[in-house]
Amino acid sequence: MTHYRNCGAIVVAAALALTSCSSNDTGSDSPPEAGSDSDHDLETTELSIGSLGLADEVPLYIAIDEGFFDDEGLSVEAHTAPGGGAALTAALMSGETQFAYTAYVSIFLASAQGLPIRVARENDGAGPQGIYAAAGSGITTPSDLAGRSIAVNSLSNFQEVTARAALDHAGVDSTTVEFVEIPPPEMQAAVETGNVDAAWLPEPFLTIATGDGTLTEILPVFTGPIEDLPVAGWATTESFAAENPLTTAAFVRAIDRAIEFAYDNPERRDEIIADYSGMDLSLVQELEPPNLIADPTRDLAPVVDLMVNYGLLDTEINANDVLLDEASA
Structure with a gap:
């Protein structure tokens, strides 16, 4: 059984x-x-x-x-x-x-x-994961992420390394970005309160965050050299x-x-x-x-x-x- x-x-x-x-x-x-x-x-x-x-x-x-x-x-x-x-x-x-x-x-x-x-x-x-920022935050393009802070679930691991690759591919120097370790269930609130500027969101959090219009996608993660x-x-x-x-x-x-x-x-x-x-x-x-x-x-x-x-x-x-x-x- x-x-x-x-x-x-x-x-x-x-x-x-x-x-x-x-x-x-x-x-x-x-x-x-x-x-x-x-x-x-x-x-x-x-x-x-x-x-x-x-x-x-x-x-x-x-x-x-x-x-x-x-x-x-x-x-x-x-x-x-x-x-x-x-x-x-x-x-x-x-x-x-x-x-x-x-x-x-x-x-x-x-x-x-x-x-x-x-x-x-x-x-x-x-899949569809991406980096999301608050609607109305002034962050609307990947270049706006330079010098900003991005929430990831764990430092020096999967989310951070894929975020760096996506940023660099988009022409953003990923070394200027500060990565902050935050559990995904807390990421949306962290962005809304300004504790971080953006977040690497997986499902179901990206569907929840975009469904109510709170956050908007700035950069899909799996693009360019890491598309597949x-x-x-x-x-x-x-x-x-x-x-x-x-x-x-x-x-x-x-x-x-x-x-x-x-x-x-x-x-x-x-x-x-x-x-x-x-x-x-x-x-x-x-x-x-x-x-x-x-x-x-x-x-x-x-x-x-x-x-x-x-x-x-x-x-x-x-x-x-x-x-x-x-x-x-």
């Missing part, structure tokens, strides 16, 4: 680490047939999955609700991490969870520190995958089926997001749908290039080192 904990307005807490995305990459390949290994002595059948509760993570909850994990012989429980990405990494390394939804920037930072975290399956790519930037995937540890290859393959197959289901059944997808996030269904239906990766490219090099360019990594590393099949070969 598979299940998850309904944690109320979980998307609000979850967006401390990541985003919700848009343009659909549906791919063309059908997922592998379910149950290929489920009848062949899985090494372990009980899995705990680390989650942030984002709309992007809907494949996990679809696989739970629609019985795709059950079909693979897996009993799965999703556990939300109030501490965000750092807590998810810690839970993976301690063995408390066996898989977790994790941003690639966080995965590469962990890898650079010698932590053997691997990507089992890509999940989502770039890979964002996040399902991570595990090298040791778990090596000791449990059949279980790992079964998990990936269930996620494959769930992503295909999400594109084929958007109404059911939205119902499931509303259920696990605690959001009103009407609001979920206004969000840009997650940009789920149906046909994984297995190319994370652009993330490494971005991190090196903005000083998050000291030296270039091989992006394939974090891919499970490459690392295990």
Whole structure:
């Protein structure tokens, strides 16, 4: 039996680490047939999955609700991490969870520190996130952001590095911008009160902020060289995958089926997001749908290039080192 904990307005807490995305990459390949290994002595059948509760993570909850994990012989429980990405990494390394939804920037930072975290399956790519300022603030173009302050969820991580890339691409010297760490649920208020000049907003906050006319978009984040930037995937540890290859393959197959289901059944997808996030269904239906990766490219090099360019990594590393099949070969 598979299940998850309904944690109320979980998307609000979850967006401390990541985003919700848009343009659909549906791919063309059908997922592998379910149950290929489920009848062949899985090494372990009980899995705990680390989650942030984002709309992007809907494949996990679809696989739970629609019985795709059950079909693979897996009993799965999703556990939300109030501490965000750092807590998810810690839970993976301690063995408390066996898989977790994790941003690639966080995965590469962990890898650079010698932590053997691997990507089992890509999940989502770039979406509609942007930098927003208060309507009537006088900030109307990207050039107006020079010398200003911008709220991000975490310094020297995913939101800051993508904001810098977008600003520089727009001709704004990102070194003149002050980045301020503020949880996404508090960003709109921080902009309205003048504590910061602008904010990097993910869903659902950008839909909420623009829906009531309070904030307006100044600069979309995923433009130019990072227009198609890979964002996040399902991570595990090298040791778990090596000791449990059949279980790992079964998990990936269930996620494959769930992503295909999400594109084929958007109404059911939205119902499931509303259920696990605690959001009103009407609001979920206004969000840009997650940009789920149906046909994984297995190319994370652009993330490494971005991190090196903005000083998050000291030296270039091989992006394939974090891919499970490459690392295990």
